[in-house]
Amino acid sequence: MHKKRQQNTVTYVCAECGAKEEIPQDVLEYFDDINPEQLLYGSHEFKCEKCKTGIMKPEKEPEIIIKGYGLHEGIEERLK
């Protein structure tokens, strides 16, 4: 049976120890709800469970817009 349940996840990486974690989109949307101000600064960040000091950030930053790839491209990326 190849019934694949599709769930969008975002790969988060710890800047300190390199641990990776898949964060479901649902969870990120939940954080959008409870902490909408964070969206002004960028993606949600989580404290690393492994090393306790590192900050986990998305492996692929959706904020390419800031780095100058063009606003529209960035928005499309976010809507996918």
Ligand SMILES: [Zn+2]
């Ligand atoms: Zn870590």
